[in-house]
Amino acid sequence: MAQAISSIHRLWTSKTDALEAQALSDAAVFDTFPDPILMLDGEGNLIGSNLAAKQFLGANIVSTNIAHLFSTNIFISSIEKVLKGSSDSERVVFHTPEHGNRQLFAHITKLPHQTKNRAVAVISLYDVSRAISLEKMQSDFVANASHELRTPLSVISGFIETLQTTARDDADARDAFLGIMKEQSEYMATLIEDLLSLSRLEMGQDKELKDKVDLHEVMDDIMQALKIKAFQHSVNVKINQLNRIPKIVGDNQQIHQILQNLLDNAIKYAPENSEVNIEIKAVPEIPAKPGQNVALGRAVSIAFNNKGQKINKEDLARLTEKFYRMQIHKDMKIKGTGLGLAIAKQIVLHHRGNLTVSSTAYRGNTFTVYLPVKQ
Numbered sequence: 001m002a003q004a005i006s007s008i009h010r011l012w013t014s015k016t017d018a019l020e021a022q023a024l025s026d027a028a029v030f031d032t033f034p035d036p037i038l039m040l041d042g043e044g045n046l047i048g049s050n051l052a053a054k055q056f057l058g059a060n061i062v063s064t065n066i067a068h069l070f071s072t073n074i075f076i077s078s079i080e081k082v083l084k085g086s087s088d089s090e091r092v093v094f095h096t097p098e099h100g101n102r103q104l105f106a107h108i109t110k111l112p113h114q115t116k117n118r119a120v121a122v123i124s125l126y127d128v129s130r131a132i133s134l135e136k137m138q139s140d141f142v143a144n145a146s147h148e149l150r151t152p153l154s155v156i157s158g159f160i161e162t163l164q165t166t167a168r169d170d171a172d173a174r175d176a177f178l179g180i181m182k183e184q185s186e187y188m189a190t191l192i193e194d195l196l197s198l199s200r201l202e203m204g205q206d207k208e209l210k211d212k213v214d215l216h217e218v219m220d221d222i223m224q225a226l227k228i229k230a231f232q233h234s235v236n237v238k239i240n241q242l243n244r245i246p247k248i249v250g251d252n253q254q255i256h257q258i259l260q261n262l263l264d265n266a267i268k269y270a271p272e273n274s275e276v277n278i279e280i281k282a283v284p285e286i287p288a289k290p291g292q293n294v295a296l297g298r299a300v301s302i303a304f305n306n307k308g309q310k311i312n313k314e315d316l317a318r319l320t321e322k323f324y325r326m327q328i329h330k331d332m333k334i335k336g337t338g339l340g341l342a343i344a345k346q347i348v349l350h351h352r353g354n355l356t357v358s359s360t361a362y363r364g365n366t367f368t369v370y371l372p373v374k375q
């Protein structure tokens with residue numbers, strides 16, 4: 001009898017150990033899933049969750065009713081449908097204002113049979129905020145690009161029609177219209193060039209950075225290129241070099257482009273008869289906000305300052321968005337596509353440098369690029 005009991009006990013112990021090991025390994029597997037998984041009983045109380053769910057919703061969520069964790073009606077009513085048995089599974093995309101206003105995709109499934117600890121449904125959550133905002137950015141981009149191209153195109157075709165009809169024999173009108181058409185087609189060419197340059201930058205982020213770039217040469221080149229523009233705007237450009245500038249490792253053509261875009265802006269948005277000041281200096285490191293991926297070690301900073309109205313906070317936050325232009329400059333009919341700073345930002349990211357903007361009523365606007373000496 002004693003032998004029989006002891007062998008039954010051994011059998012049970014080994015079975016319990018095996019089951020415990022199985023349960024632990026099941027839980028470990030669930031914990032490796034990067035997305036939250038929740039198990040509910042028939043009343044909607046949480047009876048199990050994986051590590052990602054605890055990180056997302058907090059550690060003490062067990063036994064909490066799902067309606068206390070989420071308030072979005074569409075999500076809660078989909079869960080009710082599954083719990084009441086009127087649906088076997090539901091899929092829903094919803095906002096969670098209580099969890100950082102994320103957009104989540106939820107898959108709610110009824111379990112085929114009630115498990116011992118009463119789990120009735122399993123919910124898996126997937127954060128789709130980033131995918132949705134990327135999709136929106138892409139469609140905004142296409143909408144903006146086609147709008148920007150269509151405007152000059154309609155001007156050109158309007159003038160062609162006028163030249164073919166009412167202004168056919170009017171030599172003065174012909175000269176004036178051809179001038180406008182030339183200007184508009186040049187604008188289209190710049191726009192297409194900028195768009196191509198942006199998409200090349202976005203696609204080819206892995207382009208090797210291997211040129212030894214002499215910033216004195218780059219500054220000389222862009223000063224030469226923009227001399228006439230500065231003269232036409234009656235703007236005086238001054239360069240101030242504070243210490244010895246080392247050569248930097250990067251892409252020569254891209255660095256030309258970023259500095260030319262910033263000087264072009266400084267001249268274009270400076271009031272007439274004012275001064276643009278460029279300050280260039282070697283600095284021990286690149287200033288960065290937490291989480292920003294900048295190269296460590298020595299760098300060169302190039303700051304472009306122009307006078308002008310203080311830029312407000314909302315505008316400041318959006319200046320490097322594609323096609324974003326301040327209303328005041330659109331009203332002043334200052335030409336631009338709104339792509340210059342978006343291109344500059346991409347190049348800076350690629351070089352693991354930084355671009356900062358400061359604006360005060362007294363000092364005006366300063367756009368500073370930091371480029372690391374070594375990659």
Ligand SMILES: Nc1ncnc2c1ncn2[C@@H]1O[C@H](COP(=O)(O)OP(=O)(O)OP(=O)(O)O)[C@@H](O)[C@H]1O
Nearest residue numbers: 265266269325326329336337338339340341342365
């Ligand atoms: N130095 C500056 N001073 C004041 N505002 C500026 C300055 N640089 C840029 N901005 C503002 O930021 C907006 C975006 O600049 P960005 O260079 O991207 O485009 P843009 O100059 O309008 O056109 P593009 O450079 O493509 O010809 C400008 O339209 C302008 O409103």
Ligand SMILES: [Mg+2]
Nearest residue numbers: 265336340341
């Ligand atoms: Mg510009």
